[in-house]
Amino acid sequence: xxxxxxxxxxxxxxxxxxxxxxxxxxxxxxxxxxxxxxxxxxxxxxxxxxxxxxxxxxxxxxxxxxxxxxxxxxxxxxxxxxxxxxxxxxxxxxxxxxxxxxxxxxxxxxxxxxxxxxxxxxxxxxxxxxxxxxxxxxxxxxxxxxxxxxxxxxxxxxxxxxxxxxxxxxxxxxxxxxxxxxxxxxxxxxxxxxxxxxxxxxxxxxxxxxxxxxxxxxxxxxxxxxxxxxxxxxxxxxxxxxxxxxxxxxxxxxxxxxxxxxxxxxxxxxxxxxxxxxxxxxxxxxxxxxxxxxxxxxxxxxxxxxxxxxxxxxxxxxxxxxxxxxxxxxxxxxxxxxxxxxxxxxxxxxxxxxxxxxxxxxxxxxxxxxxxxxxxxxxxxxxxxxxxxxxxxxxxxxxxxxxxxxxxxx
Amino acid sequence: xxxxxxxxxxxxxxxxxxxxxxxxxxxxxxxxxxxxxxxxxxxxxxxxxxxxxxxxxxxxxxxxxxxxxxxxxxxxxxxxxxxxxxxxxxxxxxxxxxxxxxxxxxxxxxxxxxxxxxxxxxxxxxxxxxxxxxxxxxxxxxxxxxxxxxxxxxxxxxxxxxxxxxxxxxxxxxxxxxxxxxxxxxxxxxxxxxxxxxxxxxxxxxxxxxxxxxxxxxxxxxxxxxxxxxxxxxxxxxxxxxxxxxxxxxxxxxxxxxxxxxxxxxxxxxxxxxxxxxxxxxxxxxxxxxxxxxxxxxxxxxxxxxxxxxxxxxxxxxxxxxxxxxxxxxxxxxxxxxxxxxxxxxxxxxxxxxxxxxxxxxxxxxxxxxxxxxxxxxxxxxxxxxxxxxxxxxxxxxxxxxxxxxxxxx
Numbered sequence: 166x167x168x169x170x171x172x173x174x175x176x177x178x179x180x181x182x183x184x185x186x187x188x189x190x191x192x193x194x195x196x197x198x199x200x201x202x203x204x205x206x207x208x209x210x211x212x213x214x215x216x217x218x219x220x221x222x223x224x225x226x227x228x229x230x231x232x233x234x235x236x237x238x239x240x241x242x243x244x245x246x247x248x249x250x251x252x253x254x255x256x257x258x259x260x261x262x263x264x265x266x267x268x269x270x271x272x273x274x275x276x277x278x279x280x281x282x283x284x285x286x287x288x289x290x291x292x293x294x295x296x297x298x299x300x301x302x303x304x305x306x307x308x309x310x311x312x313x314x315x316x317x318x319x320x321x322x323x324x325x326x327x328x329x330x331x332x333x334x335x336x337x338x339x340x341x342x343x344x345x346x347x348x349x350x351x352x353x354x355x356x357x358x359x360x361x362x363x364x365x366x367x368x369x370x371x372x373x374x375x376x377x378x379x380x381x382x383x384x385x386x387x388x389x390x391x392x393x394x395x396x397x398x399x400x401x402x403x404x405x406x407x408x409x410x411x412x413x414x415x416x417x418x419x420x421x422x423x424x425x426x427x428x429x430x431x432x433x434x435x436x437x438x439x440x441x442x443x444x445x446x447x448x449x450x451x452x453x454x455x456x457x458x459x460x461x462x463x464x465x466x467x468x469x470x471x472x473x474x475x476x477x478x479x480x481x482x483x484x485x486x487x488x489x490x491x492x493x494x495x496x497x498x499x500x501x502x503x504x505x506x507x508x509x510x511x512x513x514x515x516x517x518x519x520x521x522x523x524x525x526x527x528x529x530x531x532x533x534x535x536x537x538x539x540x541x542x543x544x545x546x547x548x549x550x551x552x553x554x555x556x557x558x559x560x561x562x563x564x565x566x567x568x569x570x571x572x573x574x575x
Numbered sequence: 576x577x578x579x580x581x582x583x584x585x586x587x588x589x590x591x592x593x594x595x596x597x598x599x600x601x602x603x604x605x606x607x608x609x610x611x612x613x614x615x616x617x618x619x620x621x622x623x624x625x626x627x628x629x630x631x632x633x634x635x636x637x638x639x640x641x642x643x644x645x646x647x648x649x650x651x652x653x654x655x656x657x658x659x660x661x662x663x664x665x666x667x668x669x670x671x672x673x674x675x676x677x678x679x680x681x682x683x684x685x686x687x688x689x690x691x692x693x694x695x696x697x698x699x700x701x702x703x704x705x706x707x708x709x710x711x712x713x714x715x716x717x718x719x720x721x722x723x724x725x726x727x728x729x730x731x732x733x734x735x736x737x738x739x740x741x742x743x744x745x746x747x748x749x750x751x752x753x754x755x756x757x758x759x760x761x762x763x764x765x766x767x768x769x770x771x772x773x774x775x776x777x778x779x780x781x782x783x784x785x786x787x788x789x790x791x792x793x794x795x796x797x798x799x800x801x802x803x804x805x806x807x808x809x810x811x812x813x814x815x816x817x818x819x820x821x822x823x824x825x826x827x828x829x830x831x832x833x834x835x836x837x838x839x840x841x842x843x844x845x846x847x848x849x850x851x852x853x854x855x856x857x858x859x860x861x862x863x864x865x866x867x868x869x870x871x872x873x874x875x876x877x878x879x880x881x882x883x884x885x886x887x888x889x890x891x892x893x894x895x896x897x898x899x900x901x902x903x904x905x906x907x908x909x910x911x912x913x914x915x916x917x918x919x920x921x922x923x924x925x926x927x928x929x930x931x932x933x934x935x936x937x938x939x940x941x942x943x944x945x946x947x948x949x950x951x952x953x954x955x956x957x958x959x960x961x962x963x964x965x966x967x968x969x970x971x972x973x974x975x976x977x978x979x980x981x982x983x984x985x
Contacts, residue, residue, distance in 0.1 A: 204638075205638065209641045209645055212644075212645035215647055216650070219638055219641075219642070220658065228615065231629075232622060234622075236627070239599070243628040247664045248658070250664070255657040
């Protein structure tokens with residue numbers, strides 16, 4: 166598929182299925198400068214659907230680099246609070262939100278990890294109110310990828326720049342279903358399958374999940390009132406959207422104090438410009454008690470020391486090995502893709518949407534065991550040899566996945 | 576001067592003389608996407624001087640066009656209030672502000688003027704709080720030009736695209752003094768000259784100014800406590816900056832009800848994408864009573880009907896014909912340049928900074944005759960044959976300018 170057609174189709178499903186912007190609604194987009202071609206396709210379609218206003222907050226990666234390289238020490242605690250307060254206000258007043266994800270993996274080469282973690286924390290704090298609004302789906306929002314040159318070089322290091330870019334776009338068009346004959350129908354069908362899996366898991370009300378493959382043996386306890394999510398979400402404003410494009414996962418909320426065992430992560434984590442490879446972690450009573458990696462361990466350890474909840478779990482997501490992203494065989498080095506390529510957990514903040522309302526407003530200060538943190542870091546550990554059991558309160562194990570694929574699908 | 580050197584020097588004087596960003600200060604930039612090369616030069620220097628955070632709000636002109644072309648009727652009253660509230664908040668908390676002006680004169684070709692005026696009004700209302708903060712110099716702020724392709728084509732229609740762009744940059748580097756051997760010293764010297772002229776006018780406390788050349792005969796009454804401005808401004812935060820680069824004017828505040836006579840504007844007005852040429856206007860008791868033009872009169876009339884004060888004057892600015900911009904002989908079709916190439920007046924909002932503090936807080940609801948409006952439109956009527964007299968309360972006339980140049984400079 167040529168780039169122009171692909172971008173037009175990606176913008177189509179982004180506007181109609183992903184963020185699903187409504188007549189009379191404002192749309193706020195964030196995107197790197199390089200992604201203006203997609204932003205413009207999205208903007209035009211949003212106005213054609215009756216959006217009142219489309220605003221794009223463009224990120225200039227060079228300003229970020231210069232902040233690290235030339236900013237003084239105090240500047241590393243500075244974030245644009247006023248801008249995030251503005252977007253949070255707009256979302257509260259009904260604006261839809263779209264994040265165009267175009268990574269620059271080589272942007273911060275050579276910047277000390279502790280500087281990156283510090284600025285990351287300042288930005289997470291500043292954007293906290295906005296993140297809370299999207300995490301609880303107060304409004305319709307979505308995330309859509311854009312192939313930057315930097316990202317393409319990382320994913321296809323053996324190819325020339327233009328071929329790498331073309332290959333990454335091909336993969337993106339494939340996994341976002343825009344290569345399908347009818348992308349809109351393909352998304353409907355995909356959504357029905359995710360919904361069925363989610364409902365099947367919800368009905369079983371497991372107490373814990375156990376993951377094992379000979380190396381990894383990890384048991385993750387679930388919050389009692391956990392809720393499985395996956396596929397479209399109906400936001401509090403009544404608008405149904407698909408928060409991630411692509412998406413393959415069903416996911417829910419671990420109990421922050423009930424993870425036990427050890428896990429080898431099957432895919433590298435791309436953290437604040439650093440790659441953490443072959444990460445091994447041991448948990449006791451929900452908390453990381455030891456961690457090792459072939460590279461990048463300092464960055465990982467700095468991040469999970471960010472605050473009290475950063476070394477505990479906030480999400481567990483199940484993805485079959487037969488998923489479209491896993492089947493590309495490509496390592497995307499990006500959470501939006503890689504977390505949808507393999508079963509994963511996340512360190513840090515849990516999603517309030519993964520708790521039944523009773524637990525959200527429950528008497529337990531920890532929302533029945535849901536975790537709280539300024540970070541949320543996805544880490545992939547699923548692969549083609551992984552088995553998963555659902556464990557009931559009385560210890561009975563039900564096979565959920567065998568050799569990386571679901572055995573409960575209808 | 577090659578583009579790279581010129582941009583670097585322009586960024587230098589912009590950061591050190593124009594906005595004069597201070598250690599520990601935040602800087603908020605607005606710029607069109609095309610101006611990222613200058614934004615980045617400015618951003619790096621700002622961090623090097625100790626700025627805590629540099630944020631650029633990039634404008635995407637295509638989103639603006641699509642708003643007009645594809646947005647429905649109600650969308651024309653929509654503006655990003657949340658963003659302007661954010662920037663106003665940041666300025667209130669001490670952030671410096673820089674506007675990179677990169678016009679797109681052919682952007683809105685074919686869009687009906689009433690649509691443009693309507694959206695312009697919505698944006699002016701949304702940005703009112705921010706405009707009030709800069710107009711009263713609560714913080715250091717500045718304006719700096721960037722040569723877009725669209726602008727270069729308009730200014731040099733006979734040249735090829737690349738030559739037009741090169742010629743526009745040459746002119747910009749010339750009038751912003753970055754072609755000087757020592758741009759920083761050139762700005763100091765220029766500022767001393769403007770200060771001396773300003774003080775000379777201030778000391779004379781004229782009651783009115785009379786402009787005449789055989790065709791035009793216009794008398795503009797001044798607010799009793801008017802203050803002449805020009806050159807650097809010391810903002811309320813104590814930081815001295817140059818609000819416009821380039822700048823050649825000294826200016827003050829007319830009395831909104833005391834302009835009489837008729838004027839032929841010597842340069843076209845570029846208004847909301849329309850060119851108003853050979854504009855003739857008659858004033859009685861401060862208000863426009865008739866207007867005609869060779870082209871664009873509908874747009875002009877729509878704008879001066881925006882609100883009660885839109886047809887009255889908010890500024891009178893004196894610029895000698897020997898000014899560097901006038902001497903280029905170039906018509907820039909942009910207020911930042913053309914208002915500094917010729918003596919001009921402005922329809923609409925006055926500058927509070929042009930009133931002595933006593934008048935600002937005075938008992939008179941109209942601030943002693945200062946005008947209020949949602950618009951501020953500069954219109955150039957000075958030229959090489961214009962004479963200007965200062966008129967005292969008793970009717971005595973003092974020659975200020977003869978044949979377009981000052982006769983009061985020391």
